[in-house]
Amino acid sequence: MRNIFISMLATVFITACSSNGNKFDASGTFEATEVIVSSELSGKILSLTVNEGDTVSASRVVGTVDAEGIELQKEQVEASISSLNDKTADVGPQVALLQNQLAVQQSQLNNLLHEKQRIENLIKQDAATGKQLDDINAQIDVVRKQMGVTQQQINVQRNNTSTQNKSILSESKPLQKRVEQLNDQLKRADIVNPINGTVLTKYAEAGELTSTGKALYKIADLGAMKLRAYVTGDQLSQIKLGQQVKVLVDDGKDKYKELVGTISWISDKAEFTPKTIQTKEERANLVYAVKINVKNDGYLKIGMYGEVVFK
Incomplete structure (x- = not known):
């Protein structure tokens, strides 16, 4: 037209x-060739330094749109990322308790093994019976099974906590991407002149409200x-x-x-x-x-x- x-x-x-x-x-x-320069964000124009007749170079920042709302969103997302570590579980206390239990069982096993050796020596001297040896072997088997169960409990506790923590920390990547998106929007708050040229018409002033795609000024080389x-x-x-x-x-x-x-x-x-x-x-x-x-x-x-x- x-x-x-x-x-x-x-x-x-x-x-x-x-x-x-x-x-x-x-x-x-x-x-x-005329170019209509528009805002990439909606908000209040904080500054717009070009005037009709001005010669403006390409890539020069000529104004800013208020982006406080985006900045607050970014801070909220960053706070969510920081709080993820607080949501993770510490497996240390539970594992320490089970390890103490395992140590007690190991001590019991050592005592039983020592008693078994003593009974075997007594049998050689006909001072003990086979039943005593069978009884001590049965006790050793019970303690060893208990130790196996305790070790499994330690492994399960570690695996469950690790899986839970991975699920929580996996939320960090999407939140980081959200921060990058908000950073990109913050950059768009700056009004950047696209070409070397002369301002022909100015459509807006600082203090006015603008919206995405709304013309701010027209420039031509x-x-x-x-x-x-x-x-x-x-x-x-x-x-x-x-x-x-x-x-x-x-x-x-x-x-x-x-x-x-x-x-x-x-x-x-x-x-x-x-x-x-x-x-x-x-x-x-x-x-x-x-x-x-x-x-x-x-x-x-x-x-x-x-x-x-x-x-």
């Missing part, structure tokens, strides 16, 4: 060129302008992409300033001649739009008229 609007601004003043002896092949108006002109079908054979052409712009009364331009785009579709655009041929039915890159020396403006002479 912007390009159409600019094109419709052109007038038939070009006829004055022929009366002064100047000849041209096509005419049109100058455009620039005026160092390289594009002249959008129209040629007839007969003229297509005279031009090609990359071709250098002569561009004429007004320079006072009955005078023209000459610039060098390069054809950067040729439309592949014909269109009806815009009513306010004059071409070389008088009111051709169908024309083709072309764009010509022209280096701006500071005098070219958006919407300014220009004529083209094909070399």
Whole structure:
């Protein structure tokens, strides 16, 4: 819509060129690539330091949107991560109790083994009976089984606690990712200028509320302008992409300033001649739009008229 609007601004003043002896092949108006800079967050604009007419470099931070709510969310998630360790269980006391029990059983086993050795010696001297040896062996088997059960209890206690703690600590990774997401949103609180250019229009001021995608200002690189002109079908054979052409712009009364331009785009579709655009041929039915890159020396403006002479 912007390009159409600019094109419709052109007038038939070009006829004055022929009366002064100047000849041209096509005419049109100058455009620039305009970028609408928007906020990436919703909130109150804390600062916006650009003004209309300012020249602003790319990647420069030109303002900030209030992100206190996001900062609080980040602190909450970080607190949740810190509290995970408090939720884990300490297996130490339970294991220590079972290990003490195991040590007592080991002491009992040692005593029984010593008593067994004594009875075996007495049997060799016919001072003890086989039944006494059988009884002591049975007691040894009971104590050994008790020790096996206690050791299993220690292993089960450790495994259960480890599994429980892993389940709790596994929540840390998703929470860390959430912190990274919030950090990314905090970065978006800064309003970063995307291109080198001049601020054309400012839509918002510090202190106002904004939302995601809402326009804050419009900027364009005026160092390289594009002249959008129209040629007839007969003229297509005279031009090609990359071709250098002569561009004429007004320079006072009955005078023209000459610039060098390069054809950067040729439309592949014909269109009806815009009513306010004059071409070389008088009111051709169908024309083709072309764009010509022209280096701006500071005098070219958006919407300014220009004529083209094909070399």
